[in-house]
Amino acid sequence: EADIYQTPRYLVIGTGKKITLECSQTMGHDKMYWYQQDPGMELHLIHYSYGVNSTEKGDLSSESTVSRIRTEHFPLTLESARPSHTSQYLCASSDTDPNNEQFFGPGTRLTVL
């Protein structure tokens, strides 16, 4: 079992609310990622980080932001949630070696009403 945690596991909120999805890992990995996945669809990279104070946007345009103040923590924030944000959000981490595995958290299922 990978040591990467996400909270909350499920979240139902109203439109316009600000939310933060938490992700923490205890493996000391430098790289961390956020993916968005709709049912039956592929994972889309929305943000990634190579280390503390390093963040980059992924392929999927998103109204979200991330921060990496500590190695183990990589929160994702939606300033104003919309129904189009309804999806599964997966956090992952990996070591710097490109052959190293990405370890995924259990995901947060977000529903915006």
Added chain:
Amino acid sequence: KNQVEQSPQSLIILEGKNCTLQCNYTVSPFSNLRWYKQDTGRGPVSLTIMTFSENTKSNGRYTATLDADTKQSSLHITASQLSDSASYICVVSGRGGSYIPTFGRGTSLIVHP
């Protein structure tokens, strides 16, 4: 643009039967290819990794093959079990640049008793 295509999109088999899933990719230059298993509502978990010089690798009842010349990989599942019901995702990483892996859409496998 780097792409990973998987087939079939979905597959239903009877318990005990074998099956083979396909993955074609255009990622270049190639670094490695992983097969992940994703249970419903969970994050993906790595099954196998293959680098350029490897053409077959097994993990229990799972056997992955790689043809780097034709840019094709397959995942063969032997003597399927009900617990094999999941989505199987092919992920390809390139060399150089940011090492961000490219995900396929996955094959949804259902094993019936």
